[in-house]
Amino acid sequence: MSDIEKQVATDSPAVVSASNSTSASDVVPITMLEKFTYYNGRMEAAMGIEARGIQRVPEDERPDKRLWGNLTIWLSANCVLPTFGVGILGPLTFYMSLGDSMLTVFFFVIFSSILPAFCSTFGPKLGLRQMTSSRFSWGFYGAKGVAFLNCIACVGWSIANTIAGAQALCAVGEWKFSAAAGTVIIGMCTLVIGMFGYKFVHRYEQFAWIPTAITFLVVLGVAAKHLVNEPMGVGRAEASNVLSFGGVIWGFCIGWVSLASDYNVYMPAEAPAWKIFMWTYIGISVPCVLVMWLGAAVAAAALAGADMEAGTTLANWYAMYDAHELGGLLHAVMVPPLKGGGKFFMVLLVLSVVANNIINVYSMGMSISVITKYLSYVPRIVWPCVITAIYIPVAIVGANSFSTTLEDFLSVLGYWLAIFVTVVVEEHLIFRKSNWDSYNAEKAWNDRKLLPIGLGALGAFCFGVVGAVMGMAQIWYIGPLGAKVGGSANPFGGDIGYELAAAFTAVTYPIFRTLELKYMGR
Structure with a gap:
């Protein structure tokens, strides 16, 4: 076993021997991906670059008070x-x-x-x-x-x-x-x-x-x-x-x-x-x-x-x-x-x-x-x-085209984020009762078997999109309810797509999530 392989095996959490034995037969083979991950981590550490990605940050590694x-x-x-x-x-x-x-x-x-x-x-x-x-x-x-x-x-x-x-x-x-x-x-x-x-x-x-x-x-x-x-x-x-x-x-x-x-x-x-x-x-x-x-x-x-x-x-x-x-x-x-x-x-x-x-x-x-x-x-x-x-x-x-770009982009952004945040808020307040321990984040964050299936959110998302389409008022499309807001006084309508997206999602997510918990168990 080379010095590099020994160092990788020592430093990388992904490469751990099944026992404390140091014999060659007990060493898990090191893949190219693990070597790449190791060397990349060393490089980022030397440059002072944050190496951690989406992995959970353990409680004992949080120095920012x-x-x-x-x-x-x-x-x-x-x-x-x-x-x-x-x-x-x-x-x-x-x-x-x-x-x-x-x-x-x-x-x-x-x-x-x-x-x-x-x-x-x-x-x-x-x-x-x-x-x-x-x-x-x-x-x-x-x-x-x-x-x-x-x-x-x-x-x-x-x-x-x-x-x-x-x-x-x-x-x-x-x-x-x-x-x-x-x-x-x-x-x-x-x-x-x-x-x-x-x-x-x-x-x-x-x-x-x-x-x-x-x-x-x-x-x-x-x-x-x-x-x-x-x-x-x-x-x-x-x-x-x-x-x-x-x-x-x-x-x-x-x-x-x-x-x-x-x-x-x-x-x-x-x-x-x-x-x-x-x-x-x-x-x-x-x-x-x-x-x-x-x-x-x-x-x-x-x-x-x-x-x-x-x-x-x-x-x-x-x-x-x-x-x-x-x-x-x-x-x-x-x-x-x-x-x-x-x-x-x-x-x-x-x-x-x-x-x-x-x-x-x-x-x-x-x-x-x-x-x-x-x-x-x-x-x-x-x-x-x-x-x-x-x-x-x-x-x-x-x-x-700053004004047009900003207006169109922010309006559309508001539609899907209204749906996203409504699901997150209702999950936390209704189904987890604002209890942070219910997330079991340390074990469940990357285990699909411990996470929701996601069908409740998907169903609510579909209804939220319907609400957005009905209420939006954009140059390229004016929904039926958005048009009614403006009436004859404003042919461009009034945009209520984000309100309807959030409302449709808020009504349907508790229903779909309850069914998901009942029949899927998580």
């Missing part, structure tokens, strides 16, 4: 340029007044942020990533399906975020270089941080929100004297716009439910769930409300400029938005009064996209390993490279 880390990671992930971009959609896409936009932002953020905060409590209690813990409600095979959808969501998020950053960076360069350059710069910065794993992500996010928050205060200070308020709309058309804009906000905030616990699995199991919930909730809701409010205020002023004489400040805001979308609007607000200083702060907003994107890059590597065990053997360091290689070219293609 900074529960407030849940605050800073979500504060940095949400105090970003794309959040501002969501806020501008109220006035400039749905033609809502500032008052209506701000009220819609407040109530939808305050409610929807509850769900990712709830999901974040699973990390310390179970020691599992979000897509892995979903096996306890969706089943071993059902979790593969939602993990696949989450991979698509991570790519979609990265595309939308990168488009926002690329537009702003092009504006800094006075549109003298293409959006492709900005996209590549953002993608590479994200990759460098995301590939190193949990510890490095937390370190970056601990401080990333500070320069961005300062920049948004500068934006407020520069724009404040130009902000105007329009009369609030009334009637059926305004109600449908509120619901559609609310759907976008819902999709933005609820987008974290499929990966919320990925960033606290190294925190102690005895950590109070209410503290994890509280820090996460504040970290998501506060920046979302404030930054979206700022975006809505600037956008409402720009919209007012559409009817003003050319050459006035607000008319220039609207003209720049009309020509260059988000990047043009920021340029019009920041550069004329601050000159080079305005461009400096715009660069900081561009870099804020990295704080949001590394969450997607890191979590996709976890989600993709749930899809099939063979993918879990691929070193975790590979997956950030894969997702970066996917989203950069797509973001380049769609670089001039």
Whole structure:
């Protein structure tokens, strides 16, 4: 037996002798896969890269006792340029007044942020990533399906975020270089941080929100004297716009439910769930409300400029938005009064996209390993490279369509995540009675015989999709109930797809899960 084989046999938990004998006949043969896993682990350890993938983190291997880390990671992930971009959609896409936009932002953020905060409590209690813990409600095979959808969501998020950053960076360069350059710069910065794993992500996010928050205060200070308020709309058309804009906000905030616990699995199991919930909730809701409010205020002023004489400040805001979308609007607000200083702060907003994107890059590597065990053997360091290689070219293609991309993507994202989180919440509250011991996470997390079959979740998913289709209101399809919300006053309808998806799922999952337990026993 070679020295390498002895070391592998000693270090690798997958290669253990049946007895304590050291004779050659007692040594389990070492496969190429086990050798590869061993050497990869050594390489990642030498580079300081997190080697653990979707495996459960034992209680004695959780050194991160900074529960407030849940605050800073979500504060940095949400105090970003794309959040501002969501806020501008109220006035400039749905033609809502500032008052209506701000009220819609407040109530939808305050409610929807509850769900990712709830999901974040699973990390310390179970020691599992979000897509892995979903096996306890969706089943071993059902979790593969939602993990696949989450991979698509991570790519979609990265595309939308990168488009926002690329537009702003092009504006800094006075549109003298293409959006492709900005996209590549953002993608590479994200990759460098995301590939190193949990510890490095937390370190970056601990401080990333500070320069961005300062920049948004500068934006407020520069724009404040130009902000105007329009009369609030009334009637059926305004109600449908509120619901559609609310759907976008819902999709933005609820987008974290499929990966919320990925960033606290190294925190102690005895950590109070209410503290994890509280820090996460504040970290998501506060920046979302404030930054979206700022975006809505600037956008409402720009919209007012559409009817003003050319050459006035607000008319220039609207003209720049009309020509260059988000990047043009920021340029019009920041550069004329601050000159080079305005461009400096715009660069900081561009870099804020990295704080949001590394969450997607890191979590996709976890989600993709749930899809099939063979993918879990691929070193975790590979997956950030894969997702970066996917989203950069797509973001380049769609670089001039931020508003449309964000609106369409977040609305569709909200449909399936409404179904996903409803199943997870009802499983925990109804069938497990909020008892963390009922999960038996240490033994059951990777044993399909101890996990639910997943038929209950599958049945509820099908009904949830029906609800989404009936209530959605997209450019490419308007459901029968979505059309009724808008009525003749708004032929584009009002989007209630996410509400109906959640409602249909909430009603049917307890029924299907009860039948599953009765006839399947698990």
